[in-house]
Amino acid sequence: xxxxxxxxxxxxxxxxxxxxxxxxxxxxxxxxxxxxxxxxxxxxxxxxxxxxxxxxxxxxxxxxxxxxxxxxxxxxxxxxxxxxxxxxxxxxxxxxxxxxxxxxxxxxxxxxxxxxxxxxxxxxxxxxxxxxxx
Amino acid sequence: xxxxxxxxxxxxxxxxxxxxxxxxxxxxxxxxxxxxxxxxxxxxxxxxxxxxxxxxxxxxxxxxxxxxxxxxxxxxxxxxxxxxxxxxxxxxxxxxxxxxxxxxxxxxxxxxxxxxxxxxxxxxxxxxxxxxxxxxxxxxxxxxxxxxxxxxxxxxxxxxxxxxxxxxxxxxxxxxxxxxxxxxxxxxxxxxxxxxxxxxxxxxxxxxxxxxxxxxxxxxxxxxxxxxxxxxxxxxxxxxxxxxxxxxxxxxxxxxxxxxxxxxxxxxxxxxxxxxxxxxxxxxxxxxxxxxxxxxxxxxxxxxxxxxxxxxxxxxxxxxxxxxxxxxxxxxxxxxxxxxxxxxxxxxxxxxxxxxxxxxxxxxxxxxxxxxxxxxxx
Numbered sequence: 001x002x003x004x005x006x007x008x009x010x011x012x013x014x015x016x017x018x019x020x021x022x023x024x025x026x027x028x029x030x031x032x033x034x035x036x037x038x039x040x041x042x043x044x045x046x047x048x049x050x051x052x053x054x055x056x057x058x059x060x061x062x063x064x065x066x067x068x069x070x071x072x073x074x075x076x077x078x079x080x081x082x083x084x085x086x087x088x089x090x091x092x093x094x095x096x097x098x099x100x101x102x103x104x105x106x107x108x109x110x111x112x113x114x115x116x117x118x119x120x121x122x123x124x125x126x127x128x129x130x131x132x133x134x
Numbered sequence: 135x136x137x138x139x140x141x142x143x144x145x146x147x148x149x150x151x152x153x154x155x156x157x158x159x160x161x162x163x164x165x166x167x168x169x170x171x172x173x174x175x176x177x178x179x180x181x182x183x184x185x186x187x188x189x190x191x192x193x194x195x196x197x198x199x200x201x202x203x204x205x206x207x208x209x210x211x212x213x214x215x216x217x218x219x220x221x222x223x224x225x226x227x228x229x230x231x232x233x234x235x236x237x238x239x240x241x242x243x244x245x246x247x248x249x250x251x252x253x254x255x256x257x258x259x260x261x262x263x264x265x266x267x268x269x270x271x272x273x274x275x276x277x278x279x280x281x282x283x284x285x286x287x288x289x290x291x292x293x294x295x296x297x298x299x300x301x302x303x304x305x306x307x308x309x310x311x312x313x314x315x316x317x318x319x320x321x322x323x324x325x326x327x328x329x330x331x332x333x334x335x336x337x338x339x340x341x342x343x344x345x346x347x348x349x350x351x352x353x354x355x356x357x358x359x360x361x362x363x364x365x366x367x368x369x370x371x372x373x374x375x376x377x378x379x380x381x382x383x384x385x386x387x388x389x390x391x392x393x394x395x396x397x398x399x400x401x402x403x404x405x406x407x408x409x410x411x412x413x414x415x416x417x418x419x420x421x422x423x424x425x426x427x428x429x430x431x432x433x434x435x436x437x438x439x440x441x442x443x444x445x446x447x448x449x450x451x452x453x454x455x456x457x458x459x460x461x462x463x464x465x466x467x468x469x470x471x472x473x474x475x476x477x478x479x480x481x482x483x484x485x486x487x488x489x490x491x492x493x494x495x496x497x498x499x500x501x502x503x504x505x506x507x508x509x510x511x512x
Contacts, residue, residue, distance in 0.1 A: 043452070046450060046452045046453050046456060047456060049453060050452075050453045050456035050457050050459075050460070051456075051460070053457065053511060054456075054457045054460040057457070057507060057508075057511055061507065061510050061511060064511040065510060065511045065512075068448075068449070068511050068512060
């Protein structure tokens with residue numbers, strides 16, 4: 001599960017920072033291997049786990065001990081949070097493109113809405129439309 | 135002990151505890167190798183120009199230094215790429231139908247015999263080397279091939295007693311001295327052995343260097359692994375006249391820079407004194423054992439000779455090694471090329487800390503402190 005989480009995290013960071021792209025690629029390899037064969041790239045996972053727990057150990061040994069014991073649960077939880085957040089973001093973008101607001105039911109609570117009516121939002125909307133297929 | 139001679143220890147915060155795999159090199163060895171390439175990078179023993187003659191002279195000097203380091207004459211020492219080549223030379227070139235091994239052999243002293251497909255007898259080492267089996271089963275023409283000091287836990291096997299038993303029955307004996315030559319005084323003239331193989335890269339020398347001592351009686355029974363330039367006095371299209379040992383076993387251009395570096399490493403260690411090196415490492419090992427004994431979730435195997443394999447309960451050994459690496463402590467994790475021992479004991483991979491003369495009490499303190507922290511987390 002650490003492979004999937006690292007792929008999601010490094011993949012996202014890799015969009016903005018080239019230094020994360022190699023890690024994203026390794027994570028993807030690890031994740032692909034996991035999907036295809038059901039086996040982890042033990043070396044990559046161990047390296048990730050060592051880094052995470054090593055850094056946690058420098059801050060708080062109890063936190064490191066907790067992470068070491070419950071790493072699987074923690075990574076599952078973070079993946080779930082990441083996916084749910086991604087789903088919400090996708091729905092918001094869809095609503096924004098179709099209805100002009102990320103939350104058509106309660107427009108006031110949405111930063112991305114026609115009500116904001118700023119040139120920045122128009123630019124974003126146009127950019128997204130430009131890249132979308134006809 | 136002379137830590138300032140080793141660039142990685144002088145220039146970084148490194149705590150190097152992986153010397154059973156490969157030792158660090160002092161400046162003098164690095165300089166000797168560099169000097170060859172810069173000042174006289176020529177073929178030794180072939181040409182008559184001054185560069186070549188200097189290379190020949192330096193190579194001969196090194197051969198003598200290395201031979202002297204293990205207590206023999208250069209006429210009985212073949213230069214090799216390391217212990218593995220030495221043992222393979224014997225496995226390929228020596229006719230033995232039955233081979234006696236210990237149950238803790240490095241893969242380099244196990245797989246060559248498996249490939250040879252000869253009968254093998256394993257001597258147990260749980261309570262020291264089992265010489266009774268050897269005494270009752272060894273016979274004329276057999277070969278006893280034993281690790282001298284285990285790279286797993288520093289256990290020193292009684293190779294001299296084994297050699298006496300073997301020779302008493304007309305058998306031959308090979309000693310894998312990869313882990314003993316760099317750490318203790320060795321004198322093959324005092325040991326009744328026929329073959330003794332060792333590596334340069336574990337004794338402060340360059341990678342790809344080593345030696346194989348061969349007794350005079352064994353030289354007559356050993357066939358070379360390779361033949362070619364440098365191994366023959368003369369040839370016709372249909373015949374060849376072989377050179378004497380060791381040159382007949384050293385076909386092709388030797389690793390000149392490496393062997394010159396190895397000679398320098400032998401000098402460096404001789405200057406310090408191998409007894410001092412041994413005592414220093416024993417003291418540090420004792421401290422390490424004491425440190426690990428005080429940590430509840432850590433178990434270890436050690437026999438006091440500078441090699442300690444340990445396990446942290448509840449944590450993958452590779453993870454332990456990687457976490458130590460974050461603190462600039464270099465150790466090795468895995469099965470250390472003694473897979474068969476782990477297999478027969480049904481023990482999982484471990485973490486190995488191995489010492490050399492350049493380690494000190496601070497190194498041991500740092501390792502113990504970090505392992506204690508890791509054991510808390512595990």
